[in-house]
Amino acid sequence: MLKLYGHPFSSYTWKAQIALHALALDYELKELGDPATCENWKVVNSAGPQGQFPVLVDGENVIFEASCVAEYLDIRYPGNRRLIPADPAAALGVRMLDRVFDNHVMNVMQRAVAEHLFNPEPSADVMADVRRRLHRSYAWLEGWLAHYDQPADHLTLIECAAAPSLFYADWVEQITDTYPRLKAWRAQLNAMPEVSRCIEAARIFRPMFPLGAPDRD
Template sequence: MSLTLWFHPLSSFCHKVLVALYDAGIAFTPRHVNPGDPADRAALAGMSPLGKMPVLQDHGRDAVICETSLIIAYLARHDPGARRLLPADPDQAMQAHVWDRVFDMHVQGAMQPVVNARLFMDPSAEPAVTAFAHRELDRAYAAADRHLAGRDWLAGDFGLADCAALPALFYAGILHPFAAHPHLSSYFERLIARPSAARVLDEARPVLDMFPFAEKIPARFR
């Protein structure tokens, strides 16, 4: 396959796909998006319904794929090297999809309003948004902690759901730490020790100052 990934190194959803590509050893051409460049924004708007990153171009099949879970499923279907990202058995794959959804929607989805409040809302909105987000995160952390007892990865071998968990836990953990959840905490340590995930976090280092809560990022990631 001849692939190009449109991405930004700070973007959590881009991290999810980068982990998948690195972990499966799939070659691709990185295309760094400059969100301040109208030409880049127009290019993304032409490839994804809401103009969001990441976007994968498969030049050999003349295909454009957006939405991270679908990008990873596409890689698992079309690149044999990527099969392990999603189990071939549909029932096992369902488990991977469930936990992929939990981390995208209930961890990243709970955390993002806190960032949005800081960036886009009146400062008076932030305490209520943050308090609600912490409640939602506590609920998701507790569910993941229960699920991870006795498991190394979220759904069988390392795959789709773990790719989703890396950026979700990285950013949510900065805003609302999960140290009180022992299985989730040891899972996160396992995750960041994986070479694919470590590489993504390492490549993000130069841009982490752009994160609105950069001062809260633990020193080991800076």
């Protein structure tokens, strides 16, 4: 069976899990606990240069980086619908949006989380910069969604990246009615079975969120 090393509350673990769910693949989540005592960290620490998760183990194949995990699964275990289109030009567009959500939503959001986790007095300047950057991304995505023809019957790598990014970004800086398309799309993504499985499995960990976990999701 496929083994995914990660944590149920981790946004990047969700990204890999959503790909697994979209392709209807069975897998075992090897949950990461205290690094001092959890044996699963040995696999993660040996997989990539910085010991980051998620990590997928498929027999002798070890894949790290969530986008690469999704792409590996799409190649190795293709379903009726692909996460990444076969057409090179269309695939480039999907990969570009994947980078948008990772670099300009997820990673920006995580900067705020890290600021609260590791600094007794979080920097107001850092938080203001995070909010500014998120609003800039929100505005861009609001415009992009006016032209995005989302597949009606399956998820792509875009949704795998967007769902966890927007879920947690909204907790850091709420996506308000200023961005009606983005707000509605986030709700639509959360309701998808492939995503809601992650949301429900992680509910018990919400007290870990340093900014306070809202009860609206």
